[in-house]
Amino acid sequence: ERVQNILRQLDAEPSGCTALASAPVSNERSIHGGTVVARALFGAGVRYVFALAGGHISPILVACKQEGIRVIDVRDEVSAVFAADATSRLTGIPGVAVVTAGPGLTNTITAVKNAQMAESPLIVMAGATAMILKGRGSLQDIDQEALMLPHCKRIELVKSVDRIWPAISDAFCNAQSDTPGPVFMEFTLEVLYPRSMMEKQIVGEQKPSPLSFTPSGIRAKLTDMYLRRHINSVYGDGSMLTKSEDKVFKSKVYRIKAVPSLVSAGIKAIQNAKRPLIVVGSQAVRKGETEDVIRALEALGAPVFLSGMARGLLGSHHPLLMRHQRTASIGASDCVFLVGVAIDFRLNYGKQLNRDAFLAMVNYNAEALERNVDIRARQLSVLTDPSLYLIAVGSALQKQNLAGPVCQRVEWIRECRARDEKRERGIQQMTENSLASGDAMGVHPLYLCSEINKVLEEDSVIVADGGDFVGTASYTVLPRKPLSWLDPGAFGTLGVGGGMALAAKLARPKSEVWLLYGDGSSAYSLAEIDTCVRHGLPIIAVIGNDAAWMQILREQVPMLGDEVACTLKPGTRYDTVAEGYGGKGILITKPSEVKEALLQAKQIAKQGTPVVVNCLLTKSKFREGSISI
Numbered sequence: 110e111r112v113q114n115i116l117r118q119l120d121a122e123p124s125g126c127t128a129l130a131s132a133p134v135s136n137e138r139s140i141h142g143g144t145v146v147a148r149a150l151f152g153a154g155v156r157y158v159f160a161l162a163g164g165h166i167s168p169i170l171v172a173c174k175q176e177g178i179r180v181i182d183v184r185d186e187v188s189a190v191f192a193a194d195a196t197s198r199l200t201g202i203p204g205v206a207v208v209t210a211g212p213g214l215t216n217t218i219t220a221v222k223n224a225q226m227a228e229s230p231l232i233v234m235a236g237a238t239a240m241i242l243k244g245r246g247s248l249q250d251i252d253q254e255a256l257m258l259p260h261c262k263r264i265e266l267v268k269s270v271d272r273i274w275p276a277i278s279d280a281f282c283n284a285q286s287d288t289p290g291p292v293f294m295e296f297t298l299e300v301l302y303p304r305s306m307m308e309k310q311i312v313g314e315q316k317p318s319p320l321s322f323t324p325s326g327i328r329a330k331l332t333d334m335y336l337r338r339h340i341n342s343v344y345g346d347g348s349m350l351t352k353s354e355d356k357v358f359k360s361k362v363y364r365i366k367a368v369p370s371l372v373s374a375g376i377k378a379i380q381n382a383k384r385p386l387i388v389v390g391s392q393a394v395r396k397g398e399t400e401d402v403i404r405a406l407e408a409l410g411a412p413v414f415l416s417g418m419a420r421g422l423l424g425s426h427h428p429l430l431m432r433h434q435r436t437a438s439i440g441a442s443d444c445v446f447l448v449g450v451a452i453d454f455r456l457n458y459g460k461q462l463n464r465d466a467f468l469a470m471v472n473y474n475a476e477a478l479e480r481n482v483d484i485r486a487r488q489l490s491v492l493t494d495p496s497l498y499l500i501a502v503g504s505a506l507q508k509q510n511l512a513g514p515v516c517q518r519v520e521w522i523r524e525c526r527a528r529d530e531k532r533e534r535g536i537q538q539m540t541e542n543s544l545a546s547g548d549a550m551g552v553h554p555l556y557l558c559s560e561i562n563k564v565l566e567e568d569s570v571i572v573a574d575g576g577d578f579v580g581t582a583s584y585t586v587l588p589r590k591p592l593s594w595l596d597p598g599a600f601g602t603l604g605v606g607g608g609m610a611l612a613a614k615l616a617r618p619k620s621e622v623w624l625l626y627g628d629g630s631s632a633y634s635l636a637e638i639d640t641c642v643r644h645g646l647p648i649i650a651v652i653g654n655d656a657a658w659m660q661i662l663r664e665q666v667p668m669l670g671d672e673v674a675c676t677l678k679p680g681t682r683y684d685t686v687a688e689g690y691g692g693k694g695i696l697i698t699k700p701s702e703v704k705e706a707l708l709q710a711k712q713i714a715k716q717g718t719p720v721v722v723n724c725l726l727t728k729s730k731f732r733e734g735s736i737s738i
Contacts, residue, residue: 553726
């Protein structure tokens with residue numbers, strides 16, 4: 110009887126039970142959760158998102174277009190994340206990739222992991238099945254939180270319209286703060302689609318049924334109550350849908366500032382050294398801060414090696430910039446500063462470093478500061494943002510009027526320069542020797558890279574995606590300015606090229622974007638030429654075609670005596686593939702064709718069409734001894 114009395118009251122739905130009633134729905138059909146997402150992104154400074162269409166995310170994409178955000182739809186979700194990564198690096202605003210549920214999200218994993226290891230701040234947004242259908246066999250329903258958790262700084266599961274704006278604000282803050290990295294956001298169908306539509310699908314079109322005291326009637330009534338309460342919890346009173354238009358986006362970024370005593374300790378260590386050397390990595394390069402970082406390095410007056418995104422920081426011919434024989438110079442140094450550089454395989458886990466030298470590390474990743482400390486101890490370990498640290502160093506030197514110590518180290522700088530120039534002469538000699546056989550079929554990779562370097566413009570952006578050919582280019586194709594070199598980073602990922610290049614052209618529309626592909630790596634993202642054609646992004650892609658996974662072949666054959674799985678079809682016409690996608694293709698078969706082909710490619714790009722230059726290469730011994738494991 111008590112239960113029946115409660116049910117009668119519920120069936121009457123008096124004014125005190127408004128939580129069970131449907132909230133008013135806006136007559137403006139276009140306003141929905143996707144609209145709030147788009148408005149928040151626009152408020153954060155996002156002007157384009159990268160996506161591949163899917164029903165779970167359609168409201169976001171449609172709303173982005175309506176709110177003035179370009180939707181760049183790519184051919185593979187992994188390219189969307191690589192593009193978001195490049196956007197973050199070049200613009201200083203986290204890039205955004207929007208992908209559909211299930212396989213759309215699993216396709217992004219390599220790029221998300223790459224961003225995590227490269228410490229790139231970006232946002233991955235994915236749709237998901239309705240909350241009430243999770244775990245019931247709904248289309249493309251998986252545990253996306255468990256999938257993404259190992260690879261992301263933070264997971265945001267957005268379960269109501271009211272949470273969209275603050276969740277996006279939190280995501281932008283977390284992605285950029287302390288050690289930057291990717292943030293994953295999940296939006297269920299109820300959160301994104303219009304309320305009226307989801308009510309029809311979840312609750313049904315009929316009004317609440319009259320109370321029936323049969324078991325099935327009670328079950329139906331309780332189910333209806335539960336579903337209506339669920340809808341109300343997702344949409345609330347609907348105010349966020351209308352208020353979001355006037356809402357101001359706020360997201361504070363927290364960076365680890367330099368402690369003055371540790372700044373002084375670093376300055377003292379370098380000033381007391383006779384042969385100091387500085388290695389600068391990606392962490393030290395941030396948009397808007399590079400000029401101050403350059404001044405700090407000049408004030409310190411020590412030879413500088415650049416790696417990763419830091420390439421180009423000092424231009425191509427700065428007097429303190431060294432590009433070759435880093436291992437030898439590090440070994441001869443009595444004070445090594447690793448600024449935003451980890452001790453890993455690239456420094457032979459610390460074994461390259463002179464054991465008697467003073468070693469200082471500046472890094473915003475606490476784990477990186479401790480990595481391989483058992484192999485090589487540090488005399489100074491600073492947990493701080495490397496860019497802020499160098500800026501603080503420059504400021505302190507200026508205040509103390511201690512700048513200009515280059516004169517104290519002329520001989521040391523000359524010694525490093527002599528090693529650098531000797532190696533450069535050797536490379537030039539190898540390049541000239543490659544032409545000794547005349548205009549034979551095939552182009553030596555050193556000659557191709559030297560000709561690319563000659564035609565680069567001052568504001569060109571270089572995207573590196575490959576193994577052996579790109580390894581050659583890293584020594585010979587010189588970025589001219591800060592933030593003009595993009596590569597995957599520590600993960601050594603192939604396939605970054607298409608996504609990163611199209612994003613670079615969006616970020617720098619007036620600059621030439623050169624995508625340097627190995628022939629093996631090109632197949633991962635060559636389809637993005639179609640994306641470039643559709644969206645008017647005229648990049649220049651150069652494929653070094655040696656018909657092999659050459660970096661692997663170099664080690665596999667001498668060590669194991671077999672080239673299995675290391676060879677590709679000679680003469681593959683990647684240029685024809687580009688034309689099939691609507692771009693232009695150029696084939697180079699011999700050295701005499703290189704210069705004209707590159708100039709032709711530049712002209713085609715200036716006219717608004719993406720172009721692929723397919724250059725057939727000869728074999729080269731330039732990178733013998735390079736590592737692939």
